[in-house]
């Protein structure tokens with residue numbers, strides 16, 4: 001028997017707004033796929049043959065001799081994923097869907113597939129494949145949050161094997177924990193992985209690190225949960241950083257996700273440890289947490305100063321703060337664009353990206369905006385941070401979109417020196 005793993009395509013900023021290419025002097029970077037399919041590949045019994053297709057590189061709707069097609073996707077890829085599901089089912093294949101969007105919107109996905117996996121699917125995957133063999137595949141499998149001690153490591157070789165000269169991502173995600181006890185309004189992570197932080201066993205983290213290092217790549221730690229003081233995720237992050245320091249950096253880290261309140265809360269020795277472990281860049285989202293939301297809405301001058309302090313603290317520890325600004329929160333108005341631009345200048349941010357606030361299904365914001373009848377479209381391909389899909393609170397949808405374009409344009413117009421930076425330094429995922 002054979003399973004075909006498919007990573008469905010989606011649009012990024014420049015594809016949705018081609019004018020960005022005229023005034024953003026950055027090199028577009030097609031990043032590595034999310035960990036979802038590699039995690040399921042790692043849990044696939046050895047007697048199953050495996051094939052992998054990245055729909056972003058070549059359209060995946062081509063004939064296959066696989067018996068089962070498995071897709072993992074988030075909201076920006078949902079429209080394309082459902083199209084692909086229809087194609088493969090018309091070819092007589094069994095189609096299984098999991099990941100963030102199917103977990104949050106299983107009823108939306110169900111008519112297009114044979115089975116929806118809700119929650120973390122690794123541990124039920126072998127049983128699901130046995131159900132396929134017996135002809136007893138069920139329409140819904142509900143996993144919830146798994147016992148992380150039981151998890152096999154992901155199998156990144158399916159991704160490495162799909163690379164070519166045009167597509168060879170420099171970094172791949174490494175996960176240290178799952179779940180989060182906080183409820184940030186725009187975040188889907190607690191909804192998909194549960195409200196409890198669960199640290200992956202160190203052996204699991206090191207197995208991921210080994211695969212990435214042996215593949216000659218760097219690791220990106222995209223989630224910010226490793227910085228929540230006192231949590232299992234934070235303890236594991238510290239353990240990983242210490243391991244890198246004590247063993248002569250056997251793995252290079254491209255960046256770690258963090259927020260400005262987390263930088264402010266982090267003891268200096270934690271930031272120093274990150275730097276000693278080779279972390280030269282943080283990936284921050286401004287406008288996602290209470291400090292920066294208040295700073296950019298203009299409602300709290302003290303919050304603005306605290307945000308400036310956070311960026312300064314990052315620089316002071318030798319770590320570049322690459323910041324993604326989120327425009328369109330409830331407190332944002334047209335003046336927020338100027339406040340973000342001033343903030344970027346005042347705090348010395350050199351590299352930034354800009355996103356339109358997007359109410360992703362399953363987030364607290366999604367539930368609020370649905371209840372208030374403020375969702376403008378359910379075309380999931382537009383849920384990609386580059387389109388306005390809801391009615392903003394203090395400006396029109398058009399003003400929000402224009403503000404987002406102005407941020408890109410004016411931030412980079414004010415930094416002509418960016419054009420002189422190396423190609424690597426000019427690389428962002430836009």
Ligand code: SF4
Nearest residue numbers: 180182183184187189
């Ligand atoms: S943004 Fe980070 S801290 Fe907030 S809920 Fe999501 S994972 Fe937790």
